[in-house]
Amino acid sequence: MATPDYILDLRADIGSKLLPVLGASAVVLDAEGRVLLGQRADNGNWALPGGLLDPGEEPAAGAAREVLEETGVEIDVEYLSSMRVGRPYRFANGDEIVATTLVFRARAVGGKACVNDEESLAVDWYAPDALPESVPVNHRFAIERALSGNRETWFVRD
Template structure:
């Protein structure tokens, strides 16, 4: 993932200390129900498309921008899939970040899937039953998006169960 200029500026002041950041992930589906995935340069693995909002940018705007920048596919956000604080991550350069991820289900409305920037090694559409190897992060988001149930909030199932007792 490319480092936005505003984060480079912050890092100049705080060094590698933990930085709390918003993140947006997009689970993109086409009319055939296939899932759009990108093979990331930084990890070499397949994943859903995502990125960091620019200052003042709304999550849906971030999803639309990131999907197009990385894959050349145009999308329309249709719903919030989940909201979750991710565990802190330390990058090879020493930077520590913790992301609050908002995952959106998006519908593809145009464009041809292709590598469209320097963040992806490959881009492709995958049938639900033919997904490549994915980490738990991506699999959970795809499953929630395909279920099309209510928005999932981390820890709320336990809170709901406790409230009913």
């Protein structure tokens, strides 16, 4: 995952101390009800597309930007499905973050699913009952929640 310039600037001032970050991802469905996933280049796991928001960026727009950047798919964001506060994470270089991720339900409206940047090894559509084994539990939960049809935002702490 490429580190945004604003994070690099902050790190120049605060070093590797714990930094709270805000991210957005999307459970993107195609016309057949399949879920869009990307195979991450950093760990090989299949996951929902998403990433960090830019300062001042509207979260739904940020989710749409991240999906397009990573997968080549244009989306229409329908609603905020869930919000997850992760555990503190330490990168190999010593930098620490704790991420709050907003997960949106969305529909594919254009583009073509493909590897569109260096963050993914592969991109594909999967039936919700046939997800790759490496999809993390918290992403499975987000998918299940988005597919439930319940528009009440769900909050979960990892």
